[in-house]
Amino acid sequence: MSKVDFIHSQHAHCESGVTANLLRHAGIQISEPMAFGIGAGLFFAHVPFLKVSGTPATTFRTWPGAVFKRVTQRLHVTVHTEKFRTPEKAMAALDNALDNGIPVGMQGGVFYLPYLPEVFRFHFNAHNLVVYGKEEGQYLVSDPVLEYTTTITPDDLARARFAKGLPEPKGFMYYVIDAPKQVDYTQAIRQGIAQTCFFMLSPPLRWFGNKAIFLLADRIRKYPRKLTPRRASLYLGNIIRMQEEIGTGGGGFRYLYAAFLQEAGTLLQRDDLQQYAAKLTEIGDSWRSFAYHAARLVKDRQTDVVSYNDLSDMLREIGAKEKAVFEEMRKIQW
């Protein structure tokens, strides 16, 4: 029986939310957008030959685990991370940390988290949550995408922590050991922005970064000719879900990133960051508009070439806008 005094706050995204909540517990007052930006969470990738439940893989964010790792490195926070061979060891390590009064962040498969509404429970293994205590045989859970805290049985939690498929969490857990009294945000913000620009603009492969938006645009143009109506519509639906459904804060994380730029601009008193924030907001609006039109095609089961061409054009426009912003941001003089 142990319980840590842990303040739960709701956030848009699981990993940046867990990161912010854990750091706040350690005494660093950081917002979710700040954690997301410093951790360079923004990304885009479309890998047609990598199928997730039968649909091409599309993501608007960086790979799981990266945000927590980068933020804690950049703010010089000492952390402990660990993976396990067996559920027994993983659960024992968790209990041990809780007995020492430490709230623990961990990765788990959404399919095995009964406290989430059933409609969200697909096989998605990169979800993050915090366990902050154990009472009457149940673990106390702070899941940042929910408004309230909840509980889970040891059996269910062990299943979620050892979910199989891609990626496999293998009981991955992490917690803060020591946090500095004062943190230097200037350097951390710079590194975060530089890394996001790098990942957006530099990958030489067309599946990753800004280039992938154009790749997706080309693919969508071909959907009516290459796919059955049902497939085409499923593929579109999957993009909408990746963009809006899975806790992105709207517009495929673009609003969240704009909120980061704005906060950074205020903190460092830089007008240029404020302007980039405004541009990212507009880009977020364009993504929303794309999702809106795509959803209409999904709903009406339309497969006429014109509508798919329109969607493709919208994406190309978004891709061009994003490219321009990140190229400007790459040249920021600090």
Next chain:
Amino acid sequence: MEISEVPQDMPDYQGRNNVRRLVYATDRQGRYTGVTSVGWDPEHIALKQAWEEVAGTLAETAEQVRQGRLSPLAWFMRKHLMDVPLLARYAGKWQWQVRRHLRPAVFRRLSPQTLQRYADVFQVTAAELQSFDGERTS
């Protein structure tokens, strides 16, 4: 997106519990803040579509089990939103083994141990797994 534009579209289908989630929007001065939202129609449409696809595949599979063309294992696999590679990972089998076990004739001859392994993955008893005949659709 401004705060006043944050959609509050109630989901119109069952099973989507009333969960409010956080989105980021700007106030009149353009300052960002978090706003809770019950959802947005485009995301409801996409989510609904994904579940209709699941239900459709499950119904087709049940029919094939009824006709004796697939083993009950196929239905449980679909019911748990899995495909062959994923089920193979969970059961600790090779993919070709799982594919064979989807054939009714092979499935009937499975050893109790293998059957139990699959039953554990789906959190049912071995008897429940064996006795499924495609009639139960829940």
